[in-house]
Each structure stands twice: as C-alpha cells, then as structure tokens.
Amino acid sequence: MDNAAIWEWVGYLASVVVAISLMMSNIKKLRWWNLVGAALFVAYGMAISAIPVALVNFFIVLIDIYYLVRLYKYEHKPD
Numbered sequence: 001m002d003n004a005a006i007w008e009w010v011g012y013l014a015s016v017v018v019a020i021s022l023m024m025s026n027i028k029k030l031r032w033w034n035l036v037g038a039a040l041f042v043a044y045g046m047a048i049s050a051i052p053v054a055l056v057n058f059f060i061v062l063i064d065i066y067y068l069v070r071l072y073k074y075e076h077k078p079d
Contacts (some may be wrong), residue, residue: 007047014040028071035064 014037021033038060045054 007044010040010047011044014038014044028068031064031068031071035061035068038064 017033017037017040021030021037024030024033038057041057042054042061045051045057
C-alpha cells in the first residue's frame with residue numbers, strides 16, 4: 001500500500017472516530033473521542049498538505065483539552 005492510500009485511510013478513520021464521538025451521551029467520553037478524531041485529522045491534513053484542515057482540527061484539539069482539564073479539575077472539587 002502506498003503512502004497516499006495510508007493517509008486516505010487515516011482520514012476515513014478520523015471521520016469515523018469523530019462520528020462516534022458525536023454519539024456519546026457522556027461528555028467526557030465525547031471529548032476524548034473527539035480529541036482523538038481531531039488529532040487524526042491534524043495528522044491527515046498535514047500529510048496531504050491541507051493546512052486549513054490541520055489548523056481547524058488543531059483548534060478543536062485545543063478546545064477538547066481545555067474542556068477535559070476543566071471537567072477533571074472541577075470533578076473532585078470539595079464543597
């Protein structure tokens with residue numbers, strides 16, 4: 001399998017992972033799955049020189065990280 005075909009499959013995998021994330025009712029699971037999918041899209045976008053794809057998904061990765069940190073930080077906050 002050539003390099004282009006591998007990256008094409010990475011793009012398909014990223015799409016499936018993002019779709020799975022949107023089916024999660026648990027917000028933590030949604031954020032984790034979405035983070036993985038967006039990170040795969042960043043790699044895919046860079047590999048095929050689609051900078052807008054990589055940039056918007058990098059921004060999504062940052063958003064997911066921000067909200068995951070908040071979720072875990074305030075999860076065990078004492079009353």
